[in-house]
Amino acid sequence: MKKIIKKILITLGLKNSFLYWALSNRAYLRKILKDLQGLYPRECPCCDFHGKFVAFGHPPRYDAKCPQCGSLERHRLLFIIDRDKGILDGVQSILHFAPEPIVRNYLQNKVNQYTSADLFKSDVDLKEDIENLSLPSESVESVLYSNVLEHVNDKKSSKIDQSYSQAKREINCYGSNL
Numbered sequence: 001m002k003k004i005i006k007k008i009l010i011t012l013g014l015k016n017s018f019l020y021w022a023l024s025n026r027a028y029l030r031k032i033l034k035d036l037q038g039l040y041p042r043e044c045p046c047c048d049f050h051g052k053f054v055a056f057g058h059p060p061r062y063d064a065k066c067p068q069c070g071s072l073e074r075h076r077l078l079f080i081i082d083r084d085k086g087i088l089d090g091v092q093s094i095l096h097f098a099p100e101p102i103v104r105n106y107l108q109n110k111v112n113q114y115t116s117a118d119l120f121k122s123d124v125d126l127k128e129d130i131e132n133l134s135l136p137s138e139s140v141e142s143v144l145y146s147n148v149l150e151h152v153n154d155k156k157s158s159k160i161d162q163s164y165s166q167a168k169r170e171i172n173c174y175g176s177n178l
């Protein structure tokens, strides 16, 4: 059957198609599909899940996403750094841009005053553009944003610097730009 389908694809001029490649490399394709479901058992610091993480992204990164809480590498890194270094210890208020649910829940339980902000999401406290913030200077203690600056409209470094400076302007003298 496989040979017949391959002959048909060749007849149709589709020898360079993904289907032809898949028929010719079925064992390799099976391995890739298996690996996408997880390579090694891991622990999630966000939800205490133990087991294999799944691939995520384009192109996919193996073992990137916790299947229980949906956390990615950057979320777990924040949890680990805070657990080991206490970077959020003592933080009273935080402005969280583009809030990811797993991080939002964590911060809401950790910080006294949590404020979420996003330009497009509707389930946030503030509609804010990180390129043009309307908040008064030094009005928040800390700002957290992850996977945000690469999405600013103008990819020029000056615009990213401006967004960083905008976020920094809102922070009072005791705060941090995370």
Ligand SMILES: [Zn+2]
Binding pocket: 044, 045, 046, 047, 048, 049, 066, 067, 068, 069, 070, 071
């Ligand atoms: Zn998890």
